Amino acid sequence: MTTFAKTVAIRTVAAVAASALLTTSAFAQSAREIRGPSPYEAVENEPAPRLIVDPPLPAGLAEGVFQAQYRVENLRIVPVFGAGALQVSPRIGHLHVIVDDLPWWWADASDNNTVDVAGLPPGPHKVTIQLVNADHGIFPGQVVVVPFVVPEHAGAHVGAHGSTP
Structure with missing residues (x-):
């Protein structure tokens, strides 16, 4: 593999890794954290609306x-x-x-x-x-x-x- 090909491969792997990290952090909050509790379970001591x-x-x-x-x-x-x-x-x-x-x-x-x-x-x-x-x-x-x-x-x-x- 040429030096150029190795450089491109390393940059591609770095870009994919960075993209995966950004995607993972974008989904760090759960659905419950964003939308609130499921309608299928009662909420004890609900905070005020x-x-x-x-x-x-x-x-x-x-x-x-x-x-x-x-x-x-x-x-x-x-x-x-x-x-x-x-x-x-x-x-x-x-x-x-x-x-x-x-x-x-x-x-x-x-x-x-x-x-x-x-x-x-x-x-x-x-x-x-x-x-x-x-x-x-x-x-x-x-x-x-x-x-x-x-x-x-x-x-x-x-x-x-x-x-x-």
Whole structure:
């Protein structure tokens, strides 16, 4: 084997080893560490659920659309409702979404990780997101209010046929 071939072989082995090391460290956390407990086993002494909401995406606001990503900890968002579901472990629940303190809200049990509200007129607004149990009770301290402003030029959406509404 020539010196050149030996050098290429050594570099190839080093690259493969480095790649394997990086891949192994990328998977160092278990599925349980990332996703939480399996739905097939009860969780003793579950920690309190937690709601984390990011600021709205600026590109959406420019169009009159509120889009904010969220995640929850120590709770699974599922479309299961009622008092009987309060005893399920791991814990389950959903979100309530309220726009501008209106007297009505909607339940979001989709767990798609983004709250999306379209058609907002220009001006100041707020979206309130509540993390609730299966019987619609708010978990203590798990209400996030997101104030934002839709710019004056927002809302000129192009319709399906290329015209503006």
